[in-house]
Amino acid sequence: MKLDGLDVAIAGAGVGGLALGTMLTRFGARVTLYDQMEAPRAVGSGFVLQPTGAQVLAAIGLLDPIATRGRRIDRMVGRLKDGGKPVLDVRYRSGEFGIAVQRVALFDVLFEAARASGVTFEASARINGVEPGQQARFVFVDGRRSAPADLVIDAMGANSPVGNRPDSELSYGALWATVPFPHGGAFQENLLEQRYHRASRMAGVLPVGTAREGAPDMATFFWSLRTTDYAVWQKAGRNAWLDAVSKLWPDAVPLAAIAEPVHARYRHLTRQPVIGRHAVKIGDAWHATSPQLGQGANMALLDAASLTSALVHAEDIDAAVARHLRQRQMHVRSYQFLSQVLTPFYQSDSRLLPALRDHLIAPITTLLGIRAIISTLVTGDLLDPVGRLRLSQAFGSETGVRVHA
Numbered sequence: 001m002k003l004d005g006l007d008v009a010i011a012g013a014g015v016g017g018l019a020l021g022t023m024l025t026r027f028g029a030r031v032t033l034y035d036q037m038e039a040p041r042a043v044g045s046g047f048v049l050q051p052t053g054a055q056v057l058a059a060i061g062l063l064d065p066i067a068t069r070g071r072r073i074d075r076m077v078g079r080l081k082d083g084g085k086p087v088l089d090v091r092y093r094s095g096e097f098g099i100a101v102q103r104v105a106l107f108d109v110l111f112e113a114a115r116a117s118g119v120t121f122e123a124s125a126r127i128n129g130v131e132p133g134q135q136a137r138f139v140f141v142d143g144r145r146s147a148p149a150d151l152v153i154d155a156m157g158a159n160s161p162v163g164n165r166p167d168s169e170l171s172y173g174a175l176w177a178t179v180p181f182p183h184g185g186a187f188q189e190n191l192l193e194q195r196y197h198r199a200s201r202m203a204g205v206l207p208v209g210t211a212r213e214g215a216p217d218m219a220t221f222f223w224s225l226r227t228t229d230y231a232v233w234q235k236a237g238r239n240a241w242l243d244a245v246s247k248l249w250p251d252a253v254p255l256a257a258i259a260e261p262v263h264a265r266y267r268h269l270t271r272q273p274v275i276g277r278h279a280v281k282i283g284d285a286w287h288a289t290s291p292q293l294g295q296g297a298n299m300a301l302l303d304a305a306s307l308t309s310a311l312v313h314a315e316d317i318d319a320a321v322a323r324h325l326r327q328r329q330m331h332v333r334s335y336q337f338l339s340q341v342l343t344p345f346y347q348s349d350s351r352l353l354p355a356l357r358d359h360l361i362a363p364i365t366t367l368l369g370i371r372a373i374i375s376t377l378v379t380g381d382l383l384d385p386v387g388r389l390r391l392s393q394a395f396g397s398e399t400g401v402r403v404h405a
C-alpha cells in the first residue's frame with residue numbers, strides 16, 4: 001500500500017520506536033513519536049549489534065555511522081573464576097561479526113535520522129493506554145487523548161503500561177557501567193569476555209568504542225546481582241565490591257574501581273502483539289528477555305523493519321499487521337523460549353544448572369556441528385528472520401560496513 005499521508009502515532013523513542021519512525025516517514029507517512037522523557041535520550045551502557053540488527057540498519061543507510069563508532073566483536077569467551085577453565089567460546093560464522101556500541105552512539109544516530117526524515121517528537125508525554133480502532137489514539141496519564149491516527153504503535157519497552165503486566169521480573173539483574181577501555185592491558189578489543197562463579201556471580205567486559213567522533217574509547221563493565229541484594233551492595237560500599245571483584249576476576253578490579261554503575265532489572269515477558277484494530281506492539285513491549293542472548297535491540301530493529309515492509313507490500317493495514325506477525329512470530333517465540341531456558345544457567349541460585357553447564361554442556365559445545373548451531377543462535381539468525389523481510393525489496397540497496405578499529 002502507499003504510505004503517503006498515513007498518520008502513525010508511536011509511543012516510545014527507544015531503539016524500536018526511532019527506527020520505525022524513520023522508516024515510515026521515509027515512505028511518506030506522517031509520524032508523531034511520543035516519549036515520557038523531557039528530552040529523548042539514551043538509557044543504559046552498551047550492547048552488541050548482531051548481524052541481524054546490522055542488516056536492518058544497513059538497509060536504511062544507518063549502519064556506517066554506527067559501525068564507525070563501535071567495535072568489531074569476533075568472539076565471546078566465558079571462563080570460570082580468575083581466568084580458569086573456558087566454559088563458553090562462541091565465534092561468529094565466517095565473514096560475520098558483532099558490533100559493540102555504546103547506547104548513546106546508537107541513540108544519537110537513530111534520533112538524528114528520525115528528525116531528519118521528518119518525525120514529529122512530543123516529549124514529556126506519558127502514556128497509559130491505547131484506544132484501538134480505525135482511528136486509534138493514545139491515552140495520556142492526565143486523561144488527554146492524542147490526535148487520531150491510522151495506526152498506533154506501542155514501543156514503550158518492557159515496562160509498557162499497555163496490556164497485561166504479568167509478574168515478570170527476574171530474580172537477577174546487573175550493575176552496568178561505561179569505563180575507559182584499558183588499552184594495553186588484559187582485555188582484547190574484539191572480544192566480549194565473561195567470568196562466572198556458579199550462576200550466582202557473572203561479570204563481563206565488552207569493548208564498545210566511542211560515543212562520537214573524537215571521544216575516548218570505552219568499555220562496558222557488568223556485574224550480575226540478585227535484585228534483592230542491591231540495597232546490601234549499596235550499603236557495603238566500594239571496597240567490599242572491589243574485594244568481591246578481585247576474587248572473581250582480578251584483572252577487572254581497575255574497571256570496578258572507577259565505575260559508576262547503574263542497576264538494571266530484567267523482565268521476561270511475552271505480550272499479545274496486537275492491542276486491537278490498528279494498534280500493535282513492537283520490541284520489548286511485545287517480547288522482553290534478560291540480555292543473556294544479547295538479542296533485544298536487534299529484535300526491536302527486526303520488528304520495525306518487518307512492520308514497515310509488511311505495510312509497503314500489503315493492500316491495507318489489517319493485511320499488513322497479519323503479514324508482519326507471520327514474518328516475526330516464530331522468531332520471537334523461539335528466542336523467548338531459548339532465553340527462558342538458558343538464562344538460569346548463567347543467572348540464578350541453582351547449583352545444578354551451572355554444574356551441568358561447566359561439566360556437560362561446555363565440552364559438547366566444542367564439537368564442530370554444535371559450535372555452528374551456537375553461532376547461529378548468537379547472531380540472531382535462527383529461522384532466517386532477515387531473509388523473510390525482503391529488506392532490499394522494501395528499502396532499496398544496502399550499504400557497506402566500516403568498523404572503527
Ligand SMILES: Cc1cc2nc3c(=O)[nH]c(=O)nc-3n(C[C@H](O)[C@H](O)[C@H](O)COP(=O)(O)OP(=O)(O)OC[C@H]3O[C@@H](n4cnc5c(N)ncnc54)[C@H](O)[C@@H]3O)c2cc1C
Nearest residue numbers: 012014015016036047127156157283284291294295296297
Ligand atoms: C542492562 C541491559 C543490557 C542489555 N543488553 C543488550 C544486548 O547486549 N543486546 C541487545 O540486543 N539488547 C540488550 N538489551 C535489551 C535492549 O536494551 C532492549 O531489548 C531494547 O532497548 C528494546 O527496545 P525498545 O525500543 O523495545 O524499548 P526501549 O529501548 O526500552 O525504549 C522504550 C522507550 O519508551 C519510553 N516509555 C516507556 N514508558 C513510557 C510511557 N508510559 N509513556 C511514554 N513513553 C514511555 C521510554 O522512555 C523509552 O524511550 C539490554 C537491556 C538491558 C536492560
